[in-house]
Amino acid sequence: MRPFRHLTREEIQQATRQACRAQDWQKIRVDPAFDVNRLQDVHFLGAVTIGKNAGVITVGEIQRPCGIHHAIISDCDIEDDVLISGVHDAIHNYRIGARSVLLNVHALIADQAAACGCGVKVSVLNEAGGREVTLFPGLNAQLAYLQAIHKHDAPFQGALEQLLRDQIEAMRSAKGIIADHVQICDAGVIKNVHIGAHAVVHGVSELSDGTILSCPEDPVFIGPNTICRSFIICEGAHISDGAVLDHVFVGQACRVGKTFSGENTLLFANCEAFHSEACSIFAAPYSVTHHRSTLLIACLFSFYNAGSGSNQSNHMYKLGPVHQGVLERGCKTGSFSYLLLESHIPAFTVIIGKHMANFDLGDFPFSYIADEGGRSMIIPGKNLFSIGTVRDAAKWPARDRRKAPLKRDLIHFDVFSPYTVAKMRRGRDTLQKLYAETPKESDSLHLGGAVIKRLLLRKGAKYYELAIDRYLIGKLLSAIEVNLDAGLTLEAALAALPEAKPLQQPDHWLDIAGVLVTGERYQQLMHDVSDRSITTLEQLLDRLTGLHAAYQSDEWSYICHAFAQEYGISLHALQAAPLRELVERWQNAASSLQALILADAKIEFADFAHIGYGLTAAAGEKTEDFIQVRGSLESNRVIQQCEEDAAAIKRRSQHILHLLRND
């Protein structure tokens, strides 16, 4: 306990001369070094403590003396060196942290033991409810996924709800909290909101029933005209320019603003939401919506990019807003695309145009689904060789803006993983079977709600096969190349590979809002929650961290399993001759896909791309105008990288074949 003292009679008299008054001066206690000169026009209500207030504090570019001016302070604990000035209504029931600033604030009020956003139920994925996620500080994408998706398991949900209740009760505090080094300026009403250290709240219209988890390493900024109700906002988030959020979670390093409106929505790490509207969406890490005419509704996303005018809905809407969609990681919806829900869109798929069919296409990742004369045509595997996919894969890890010491959401960035490769293997098998069964006279057939041209059954299977070869053989080569480089024989190099732990369901992988995990590890976790072996949310978060960490060894186990199935030989028992064949197969697969990627990239420089350039140029100078703005094919960094990668594939296969020459 700090050694607070009461004000002396002289101090009370001086305070009174400075237009201060108190309901009961005996309930006002101050630090021994308190300077009464720093009070002006303050009305104290209830019990108030004030720390030393002798210092100065920088607000914007200006150093200002600490103190309290023109404010009603009711039942508050005010720490050292705080500046409070211009409180139009009152500050009630708050602890104000050291070196914090409150300037021109309408009201800052906390009810007794207010929940401050803890326990708020967010109706994601289905506007009408049924998949609620309970907010609390400490929520991450994975815990939210377990709450929203694993609904069929009543014992699990019962146990999880108990863990959440315990956590939420433990987090209640009698007073609202403004942590140290917080700046709140030109704000409207702030009610029942905890604000973390170093947060900057500037010009907000309203904050109510929420918690802002700011920290010195990654402060939160909440800017002008923002309204946030029933929320949790995490470290590094930047919310401004008229954003309206109601029943919303904003994850670490999210960017939200430009009049975006979100309701019953979860945005996890590094999401960006501007201009548009979101309702009941579960946006796992790296989901992005930037355009005014976009309405995202009732969908699960991750690594998602919404083109302008993207929309999803239940077209007929007969029994109320009952609908949900699953867009697996890496999907893009093109300009003015429309998806009819319910739909399940496979990973890394591009949606173009308006679709009035319910898709169920989870085993056909990397596809295009395009509207063609009112029919929804699927081109399986086409997105395997989009330069956009390549660019995204490099972009996401490089754009992780999170600086907080604890990175809440767990993320695997791999585009090609057991999760997508297992799907491609199943998808390939299905396409090959359909191709064999479909008469040549058929132009097209139905596939999971979409239409596929018969010829594309064969082509899609081939694209998947190329990607499977590139992944499985490529992983093997990566594993043994270093051993061969060290001078080991092939036999010794293979013997030095890690053992593969057998998986009970090796092809069953899940994407838990960014974490790739085997089905059996996931089931074990569900079991341990259900039977109450896990007794706190902290333990559950630790287990999720463990799932994240297990990926690498589980991936290797999957590779060994799938390799044996694909090529009919155990990876550890390979001989030189079949390995040479596999190296050539890998080179063909990798080179083919790389060539297709390069061709896709070059489209950006094709003749049509020059349309509209050179408006004021003389004849023959149109290309020069294009080059000045867009650069040339030869100098483009992405194209250069593609060409370097293509050359590296050939060099690598030659190198490995050379290493195998004596085996």
Add this chain to the structure above:
Amino acid sequence: MTREEITRRVIAVTARELGKKPEEIKEPHHFAFDLGADSLKSIELVAAFEEEFDLNLNEEEALKVQTVGAAIDFFVQLLPE
């Protein structure tokens, strides 16, 4: 397979897949610029050639084929008389 036979079949497949009449297809025609084969149509066209000639084309090599005449030359090389 003779060059004439390959030419006839390349033109027939191109016409069918791109919605043209065979007589509209000329050897100098560029699949994209003259015949309107966008990236999606190009995939279908390559798939159609693969089925027509019962081949599994190397994607890298197939990409180099930009015109009807080049396609004919390409298959002439792959399918000896």
